[in-house]
Amino acid sequence: MSCILNIETSTSVCSVALSSEGEVLFEKSSFEGPSHAALLGVYVEEALGEMKKNGFCLDAVAVSSGPGSYTGLRIGVSVAKGLCFGYGIPLISIHTLEVLAVAALKEQDNAADRLYCAMLDARRMEVYAAIYDASLKTVRETSADIVDADTYAAYLEKGKVCFFGNGAAKCREVITSPNAFFIDNIHPLAVNMIPLSEKAFAESQFEDVAYFEPFYLKEFQATIAKNKVLG
Structure with missing residues (x-):
């Protein structure tokens, strides 16, 4: 034990x-x-x-x-x-990004019809992010991203993506795909x-x-x- x-x-x-x-x-x-x-x-x-x-x-x-x-x-x-x-x-x-992903998965009841993008704020439109599936398998390794409308387009074109963490709020106005969802208060x-x-x-x-x-x-x-x- x-x-x-x-x-x-x-x-x-x-x-x-x-x-x-x-x-x-x-x-x-x-x-x-x-x-x-x-x-x-x-x-x-x-x-x-x-x-x-x-x-x-x-x-x-x-x-x-x-x-x-x-x-x-x-x-x-x-x-x-x-x-x-x-x-x-x-x-x-x-x-840290895995810890965020665990919290988001709980909040979404481990919904398997979407990906989970954990984001930590850096500055301006810069974040540190990784993308996971519902089993917490890494879909995209941790990367330093400058966020614009196309940064996650390849994933959003295929289906839903949840964005969360203290870097996600500032991306709401930039990431406008109908497949983008933002989860608040994920720490x-x-x-x-x-x-x-x-x-x-x-x-x-x-x-x-x-x-x-x-x-x-x-x-x-x-x-x-x-x-x-x-x-």
Whole structure:
């Protein structure tokens, strides 16, 4: 039986969840702006208290690997690494866009007649996005996109595409296909990491605790700038 602490700090939301075999033992999230430094330690302490109260032992820590904000990811990864070193347990990294996709799939009742495009905001009309099907299989790998009317045309011509995440709102006026749907209030939350982290644990997909680094949005922005020069 695995007990996993899940940490999500890639955006302004600070979120922690504790799970065991798919069951949520503890979950807490704050949507009140970037307050990870003040809240994350408190949430983790509460989660570990709940774990001990129920007689569990921590088997792994899962952390959102980005893309995301530099400060948020640094805080989340630092806490996750400290716990892994202290408990002598493995570290699991979960892609932020997959966490968003899990939330969108829940909201859409896993509807199989559409694709799911997870978007994280960068700046201007720039996003970091990946496209999944209803089984969470990757249809298009994560990419740095400058969004215009044609960016996702190849997918929209074939059927419905749901757009969500904090990068989707600014695309509403640009992506006007009748097959485009926008889902509001989809955030990367630790509770939605649970199926992903438990799968990774079962398959022993662990990171090197000493050398693991998340993917920051500033690195994505550098990619965008490079693509503009090359293009």
